[in-house]
Amino acid sequence: MTQRTGTGRPRAVRMSVELPLWRALTGYRILTLGYALALFCVNYHEYAHPLGAALYMGVLTLWMLLTWNKVSAPERCTRSFLIADLSIALGGVLLSAVVDSAQRVDGGAATLPSIWTGGAVLGLAIKGGWRWAAVGSTLVAAANLVERGHPARDTVHNVLLVWVSSIAIGYIVEVARASERTLARALQIEAATRERERLARDIHDSVLQVLAMVQRRGAALGGEAAELGRLAGEQEIALRTLVAGGLVPPRGTPRQLAEDAELVRSTGTPPRLPEGPCDLGALLAPHAGAAVSYAGPGTPVLLEAAAAAELAAAVGAALDNVREHAGNGARAWILLEDEPDAVIVTVRDDGPGIAEGRLAAAEREGRMGVALSIRGRLRDLGGSAELLSVPGQGTEVELRVPRGSEAGK
Structure with a gap:
């Protein structure tokens, strides 16, 4: 499982099943030692050699006093301790045939360690799994059969x-340990993947600085470079509006958008983001233009600001792919739908489509636009991104x- 630290970053918490x-x-x-001692005290005078039985019970009690906490944690319960513990249990079972009377043994009287013996076998089971348990329980079974002398029904x-x-x-x-290891590995992979995706998005956003530089240098050089600078400026304004000022509904005109972008570029700080619900339609409508059509409900489609920003950024990434590859x-057409249980945005284009295997090849080559900018954002929101081409x-x-x-709360 994971918990949030004071800095808001997730950290792994060790679980032990x-x-x-x-x-x-x-x-x-x-508890079973207490039961065995009580049983011994009640039947003390019925033993053939009560002093021998008392000597063993004393040794067993001393052993428990010295090692009672050995099985409280796996690191304390060593293999040598388990072997010694089982040996004391087996010795008590075999000694019962010597210190007890033949009549009591034949009648099915409890052995000296009684049900305490099960603790030694259970220690082997928890420490080493079913194989160790099989060996320990088989030895205990053999000792009980030797002590009784014949396979009586109750003994069997x-x-x-x-x-x-x-x-x-x-x-x-064993199954629980395997599940624990699998879960821990999955949590590690998830945490590492999310951190890589976050860094990849930050690097992707740094393209804004390059576009701004191209715009300034193009304007200074003039000629064809000026046209290239103008195109770079338009792309920068559109992308920066989504990334830096996407939560603030644009004022509409290209000049005002350019002024907002220049303000963010010069200060390096995005505008103050509003709290509470945000109209997703207001973030998607500015994408409409000569090559992009937008359709949505006549009423505001409200999402929490963070969720609306991420969804708008994913739409921007999808439109970037249309401009680059179509x-x-x-x-392109953007359709916003406000369902009772979900908000759905569909981005469709009339381009040549995506060849089979192209997305997988792009991911292998390090081009992670669809995987990170679209699917990664939607996964962080608890949503999904389906691509049909x-x-x-x-x-x-x-x-x-x-x-x-x-993510949307």
Whole structure:
């Protein structure tokens, strides 16, 4: 999972699906030791060699006092500890046949460690998975059969119960660990991808500075360079309006747009952005011109300012692709739709379309306009960008932002 830091940047938070199991195992070992001691005290006088049984129970109690917190965390529970823990459990099971009477053993009396033995097997299951659990439970089963001397029904029942449950828990732990690793890796990839996309957009926006420089140098040189500078200035105004002043509805005339762009260019600071809902139609309408037609509802289409800016920027990127790849004579149409559960913007052109595999090839070559400027923005908004292109029949890009998405709140 991820959390927000004080700076607003996401950070990864380590999750451990097995930590509750270790804590539960600690409690299990303590409680079952108490049960085994109580059972021993109640049946003390029925043992054939009660002092020998008491000596083992003392050793078991001392072992627990020294190692009670060994299974509270995976780093403390080492392989050598698990082997020693299982050895003490097996020793207690085998010793029961020596210190207890034959009548009690044949009658199915509990062994000295009793159900405490299950804690040693469960430790193997949580630490090493189902394979370690299978080995540990098999050894415990063999010790119980040796202690009883013959495979009685209750002994077989208890042995199978420990064997099946420990292996099942070990398998579940392995699956949980694999899922945890997969989730952690996915979160790392997502965080790295979003950061790369953010940097790529910042680099893409730096093109504004180049366009401004071309405009100034072209005007100074005159001639054909002046025409090139004029075109660069128009592109800069359109792009800067989206990036820097896109949340402020344009005032409409080219001269006023140029004054706004010059103000942003000279100060380096975008205009103060409004808070609250923003009319998306006001941001898309300035794209209309001789080669671009715009159609939208007669009423404002309100989105939160950040979501409206990102969606308008994605539309601008789609129109940039039309101008760059569809040819000088291509026309484009923008359709804004205000649905109850989503805002949909469709950008369509009558260009030659996109050849099959061209987008994938562009991404491999590092041209990330569609992947980052369009799909990346919509993904950040919780929306989607669908691209449909038929060679010779143009391209259609459908941008959908659900209302109530986190980015739009």
